[in-house]
Amino acid sequence: MTIERPIDPARSRSVLDPYVDRYAAxxxxxxxxxxxxxxxxxxxxxxxxxxxxxxxxxxLPLDVVGGAISDLVATQGPVAMQYGSGQGVPELREQITEVMALEGIQAHADDVVVTVGSQQAVDLVTRIFCDPGDVVLCEAPSYVGALGVFKSYQCDVVHIEMDGEGLVPAALRNGIRAVKAAGRTIKFLYTIPNFHNPAGVTLSAERRPEILAICREEGVLVLEDNPYGLLGFDREPMRALRADEPEGVIYLGSFSKTFAPGFRVGWALAPASVREKLVLAQESATLCPPQFSQMAVSAYLANHDWQGxxxxxxxxxxxxxxxxxxxxxxxxxxxxxxxxxxxxxxxxxxxxxxxxxxxxxxxxxxxxxxxxxxxxxxxxxxxxxxxxxxxxxxxxxxxxxxxxxxxxxxxxxxxxxxxxxxxxxxxxxxxxxxxxxxxxx
The missing domain is CATH 3.90.1150.10 (Aspartate Aminotransferase, domain 1)
Incomplete structure (x- = not known):
C-alpha cells in the first residue's frame, strides 16, 4: 500500500523556506x-x-586582563562558571554605580540590572513596554541596532529632527503632539545624547533640561542610551539626563566601548517598578546574564586603573x-x-x-x-x-x-x-x- 504525503502549502510557496507560513507576524x-x-x-x-x-x-593591557582572568578561575572558578542572579552580580552592580557617578548619576546598586550588552537592554525595555503599533520616538537618524529591535516588536518609529546641538526641542514637542493628535500611543523617546551613533553630535547642555521638561509635561518616558559618554575628547563627561530625572529616564550603559565588547556586559538603571519587570524579562530571555563575564569585568575594575x-x-x-x-x-x-x-x-x-x-x-x-x-x-x-x-x-x-x-x-x-x-x-x-x-x- 502506498501512502502519498499531502503537499505542504508552505513548501509549495517557498522552496527556500518551507516554514514561511508558520512564523509569528x-x-x-x-x-x-x-x-x-x-x-x-x-x-x-x-x-x-x-x-x-x-x-x-x-x-588594552592584555597581560593584565589575562592575569585577572587566570586569578578569577583559580580563586573563584566554581562560582564564576555557575548560574547567577537574573539581576547580575552584586559587586559589579555596585561598581557600575561608581562608573555612572562620573556623569552625575547618584544611584543604588539595587536599581541596576546587568544585561548582555546594552543591546539586550534595549530589547528588554521594548519587550516590557511596547505592543504592536505603539510609537517609539527616535532621533533622525538613529542607531540601527535599536531600530531593528523596535521593528521586530512591531513598533512604529517616528523620527525627530536633530541639528548640530542634538535633538531639537521644538521638533520633539511638535512630534509628540502630532502623534497624540492622531490617537497613537507613545511608549518612550529613544535617545543617544552623547557622541551620537551615527550622527556624531552631542545634545547641548542648554537643551538637556528643555528636552526633559517636554517629556515630563507630555508624560513620555526617556530611554537614554549612553555607550560613548566617557569617550569625549575635549572635556569632562557631560551630566547624564538620568542624573536630573531619576523617575522619568531609564539609563543604558555598556563596557563594550570602555573595556572590551567580547565580554558582552551592559546594564540598565531603572526606577524600582521597571527594574522588577526587567529582571523578570531577563530571566525569561537568558535565565541570567553570564556570571563569568560579569566577574571578569568586576575583577578588571577592581584591580586595574580603568579610568586611566x-x-x-x-x-x-x-x-x-x-x-x-x-x-x-x-x-x-x-x-x-x-x-x-x-x-x-x-x-x-x-x-x-x-x-x-x-x-x-x-x-x-x-x-x-x-x-x-x-x-x-x-x-x-x-x-x-x-x-x-x-x-x-x-x-x-x-x-x-x-x-x-x-x-x-x-x-x-x-x-x-x-x-x-x-x-x-x-x-x-x-x-x-x-x-x-x-x-x-
Missing part, C-alpha cells in the same frame, strides 16, 4: 541590517572599512578622529559636508544633491573602501544622501587611504550626475547595473 520585522550585510566584504584585508564601529582594543585606561582610549580615538577630519578636508570635493565630532566613533557625511550613497556602495566596494549608507539609520527610507564613516578601528594611515578612495568614488558619481542630470540611483537602476541591493556586495 513579528518576524516580518526581523531583517538583516545594512551593516551586517557589509561585514563579509568589509573584513577583507584589501578593503579599508570605514563602516563598522568596532572598538579598538589594541591599547579610558583616558588612553580617548587619546587613541582623538588621533583617529583628527586623521579622518584632516583627510576629509584635504581630499573631499568642496560640495561634500561633514560634522566634527568631539567624542565617540563616527562622522556623518552628506553628499551633494543627486548622489545616492546606497546606490554608490557597490562602486565603493570595488574601489576597496566601505561605509554605511545613511538609509540604514532611518525607519522611513530617508538618508540616501548621507553616510556614516567610522574612524575608531583603522590606523590613521588606513583612514587617510580609505578617504582617498572614497573621494575618488564620489567624484566619479558627481561626474555621472553632472552628465545625465538625475539621481545616481535612478541612473544605475535604469541601466540595470550596480544595483543597490546588498546581494551585489
Amino acid at each position: 513579528r518576524t516580518a520585522g526581523m531583517t538583516a541590517s545594512e551593516i551586517r550585510a557589509l561585514f563579509a566584504v568589509a573584513s577583507r584585508p584589501e578593503v579599508v572599512s570605514l563602516a563598522g564601529g568596532m572598538p579598538n582594543i589594541s591599547g 585606561q579610558i583616558k588612553q582610549f580617548r587619546e587613541l580615538y582623538r588621533e583617529r578622529r583628527d586623521a579622518m577630519i584632516s583627510a576629509l578636508s584635504d581630499l573631499m570635493p568642496v560640495t561634500v559636508r561633514w560634522n566634527v565630532p568631539d567624542g565617540g566613533f563616527y562622522v556623518w557625511l552628506t553628499l551633494p544633491p543627486g548622489i545616492n550613497a546606497k546606490a554608490m556602495l557597490p562602486r565603493a566596494v570595488t574601489a576597496r573602501v566601505a561605509y554605511v549608507p545613511g538609509t540604514a539609520f532611518f525607519a522611513d527610507g530617508f538618508g540616501s544622501s548621507s553616510m556614516r564613516l567610522s574612524y575608531c578601528y583603522p590606523t590613521p594611515e588606513r583612514i587617510r587611504e580609505g578617504v582617498r578612495r572614497l573621494a575618488g568614488v564620489i567624484e566619479a558619481e558627481m561626474e555621472l550626475h553632472s552628465t545625465f542630470g538625475t539621481d545616481t540611483a535612478e541612473l544605475r537602476l535604469g541601466a540595470g547595473v550596480d544595483s543597490p541591493g546588498t546581494d551585489t556586495l
Whole structure:
C-alpha cells in the first residue's frame, strides 16, 4: 500500500523556506541590517572599512586582563562558571554605580540590572513596554541596532529632527503632539545624547533640561542610551539626563566601548517598578546574564586603573578622529559636508544633491573602501544622501587611504550626475547595473 504525503502549502510557496507560513507576524520585522550585510566584504584585508564601529582594543593591557582572568578561575572558578542572579552580580552592580557617578548619576546598586550588552537592554525595555503599533520616538537618524529591535516588536518609529546641538526641542514637542493628535500611543523617546551613533553630535547642555521638561509635561518616558559618554575628547563627561530625572529616564550603559565588547556586559538603571519587570524579562530571555563575564569585568575594575585606561582610549580615538577630519578636508570635493565630532566613533557625511550613497556602495566596494549608507539609520527610507564613516578601528594611515578612495568614488558619481542630470540611483537602476541591493556586495 502506498501512502502519498499531502503537499505542504508552505513548501509549495517557498522552496527556500518551507516554514514561511508558520512564523509569528513579528518576524516580518526581523531583517538583516545594512551593516551586517557589509561585514563579509568589509573584513577583507584589501578593503579599508570605514563602516563598522568596532572598538579598538589594541591599547588594552592584555597581560593584565589575562592575569585577572587566570586569578578569577583559580580563586573563584566554581562560582564564576555557575548560574547567577537574573539581576547580575552584586559587586559589579555596585561598581557600575561608581562608573555612572562620573556623569552625575547618584544611584543604588539595587536599581541596576546587568544585561548582555546594552543591546539586550534595549530589547528588554521594548519587550516590557511596547505592543504592536505603539510609537517609539527616535532621533533622525538613529542607531540601527535599536531600530531593528523596535521593528521586530512591531513598533512604529517616528523620527525627530536633530541639528548640530542634538535633538531639537521644538521638533520633539511638535512630534509628540502630532502623534497624540492622531490617537497613537507613545511608549518612550529613544535617545543617544552623547557622541551620537551615527550622527556624531552631542545634545547641548542648554537643551538637556528643555528636552526633559517636554517629556515630563507630555508624560513620555526617556530611554537614554549612553555607550560613548566617557569617550569625549575635549572635556569632562557631560551630566547624564538620568542624573536630573531619576523617575522619568531609564539609563543604558555598556563596557563594550570602555573595556572590551567580547565580554558582552551592559546594564540598565531603572526606577524600582521597571527594574522588577526587567529582571523578570531577563530571566525569561537568558535565565541570567553570564556570571563569568560579569566577574571578569568586576575583577578588571577592581584591580586595574580603568579610568586611566579610558583616558588612553580617548587619546587613541582623538588621533583617529583628527586623521579622518584632516583627510576629509584635504581630499573631499568642496560640495561634500561633514560634522566634527568631539567624542565617540563616527562622522556623518552628506553628499551633494543627486548622489545616492546606497546606490554608490557597490562602486565603493570595488574601489576597496566601505561605509554605511545613511538609509540604514532611518525607519522611513530617508538618508540616501548621507553616510556614516567610522574612524575608531583603522590606523590613521588606513583612514587617510580609505578617504582617498572614497573621494575618488564620489567624484566619479558627481561626474555621472553632472552628465545625465538625475539621481545616481535612478541612473544605475535604469541601466540595470550596480544595483543597490546588498546581494551585489
